[in-house]
Amino acid sequence: MFCTTLRRRVSFSTAIPALTASEGLKLRESRLSTHDIAIPLATDDGPHPLSAKSLRQLRILLLSPSSVADDKLESTVDRISHFASLTGGQDLAIVLLSSPSSTTASAPRKEQSNAKPDTPTETGTYAYAKLQATLLDHSGSVPYIPIILVAHLFNLPEVLRKHVSALTRPPLPLQDQPTSPFKLLHHCTMAPPMTQRTAYYISDLFVNLRELAWACSSVSSVPNSSSPSARAAGARDGLLSSQDTLMLDTRALMPELAAASKLKQLRDLVGEEQCRAVVEFWREEYVLQ
Incomplete structure (x- = not known):
């Protein structure tokens, strides 16, 4: 499922067709008050991943670089803290879009050529590092949540599929430890x-x-x-x-x-x-x- 509020968010609205496509994640639109995307996960003896009958879910929070701007950082941390309280950090992930917004990407070439290069505070990598450092400062109250950096929205379904596959992959057998x-x-x-x-x-x-x-x-x-x-x-x-x-x-x-x-x-x-x-x-x- 994906939250219906994504349609009103400029940075992520263009990802909805990819999230709902039959060859994609085939997510349904719903009202999610604490997160943006919920993907069913399979257990060891449960249904296949992405099955609607799976009780275990991967909950995802979508953030853009503007979410970690100085004037929005505090509210973003509060939202992440509430998000983490859902499961204590288990089966949670944060997706950070590295490009500022979809409108910037679709701007005319002439305007893009005249535009000034992104400053460090506008880049996704800077936002990623800033968010990591901020959450590290709040590690006492906010458990660890993996942050996935996505370059383009059309890559989002594939990135999420790989993350789901990593979570549901059977653990590797333990190697025999050297005999003491x-x-x-x-x-x-x-x-x-x-x-x-x-x-x-x-x-x-x-x-x-x-x-x-x-x-x-x-x-x-x-x-x-x-x-x-x-x-x-x-x-x-x-x-x-x-x-x-x-x-x-x-x-x-x-x-x-x-x-x-x-x-x-x-x-x-x-x-x-x-x-x-x-x-x-x-x-x-x-x-x-």
Whole structure:
């Protein structure tokens, strides 16, 4: 639908034939108190776009460069604010005509040749930038509404069709996000997936996966149980027990001993079985095909 008041607006009256044409938008004339054009939109399971049975609508406000003149700017902002309150900014658009009016475009060539060039305040691009800046200053009270700059009225139906198509286009499938190191850590075990508890303990003990891999591949054996007999066996295999580790000066620890110490702490926190599964994962060699 388009508002009947467009017939009295010099800047947009010539667009009515294009809006009502059978090959165009085929809009009907009606009384719209808050906007100038209403175009039905399709929902995911609803009717086709531009169908009269569609409940969702794209509401459009038509503005000319004169609407943002200094003496009219305040009233234009008030109108846009009331326009935005209809849906809170959803399914709304503002169309700004870049040419001052249709009468200027249809003036005789002689008069046009003698006319002075448009000043910056008369151009549509200046009006577009001025309106954008003004609405940005009122962003606290006026939600974001897209502003579409139209060069000529005969382009209006096609521009609106493209905007409707963009609004009703199915969203693109989300691309797989790069796997984070922490998510990758859950698979770094001989019995994947690793429990969340074990993964958190490992992330607390080791700076990154590189340090974990180096620690697991540099120890001479897999950490054993924390029982007294196992600690003695572990010491013979080259790994320090938890009690022995606490007695050492951390400043004197060699990298291999520091790695063994962290693996001992991990064993005491998550148990020998889960710790062994992690160590064996990094000590195995895999062939990637």
